[in-house]
Amino acid sequence: MLVSAKEMLQKAKAGHYAVGQFNINNLEWTKAILLTAQELNSPVILGVSEGAGKYMCGYTTVVGMVNGMIKELGITVPVALHLDHGSYEGCYKCIEAGFSSVMFDGSHYPIDENVAKTSELVKLCNEKGLSLEAEVGSIGGEEDGVIGGGEVADPDECKMIADLGVTMLAAGIGNIHGKYPANWGGLRFDALEAISNKTGDMPLVLHGGTGIPEDMIKKAISLGVSKINVNTECQLAFAAATREYVEAGKDLQGKGFDPRKLLAPGSEAIKATVREKITLFGSANKA
16 A cells, blocks of 8 residues: 655656655544545655654554555555654664654764664665665754754765665755744755765755745755655644634534534645645646
């Protein structure tokens, strides 16, 4: 049912478009993203942070829900289930649970330790036919309580990790998780170009896709970015639609308090956001 992200990202790199990774937080999120990807005939990556995995009762529960949904909803587009910013231990747990892709975030380790741990995971993922994402230069903002300022990765270190045989590489180019501050300096395209030149055909990953202007997204894709992560934007859209429903008093009308009704506007808002991103990234009709 689930597939590795390798083929979809290699096609994206060659075709100069990007595949969206949309993080999931519950059933509504997962269903909205899968239905929209199917509607637009786009490959899709479902991202799960370690915190979200814990919230959804563990990785086995997540795998069961996603596989069940793919079957019940008749989803035929390629779907990868991916651990986002995984610890070394978290990667092993997700592989055991049945994820089709993992990210090992070794960016906070000294480069030698990042290389050693990534090498072990490359071997295991190759044996099992899974895709593996690595990170160099930590991405700024907040991710599961870890706050960073957004580093610019060293192109030589990027090449060192890419040469280990990972499927895709997340490199810090001034991007951050969450909302971008008013004084944000923009993406460092000089760094992206240097990294792309060193890593060749390696699909590059842009984390913190929320709030980056469209022209910057398109330029990043033209310079080798093949996977773009979106999370905060879906959360904000869901929250705004839910707030509007409650403030309009709709939860007090008839059976408006039924969670299926209460959460419906938020789900539609997620669909609209995902639709917009898939169109911007250029992955529609690429399944």
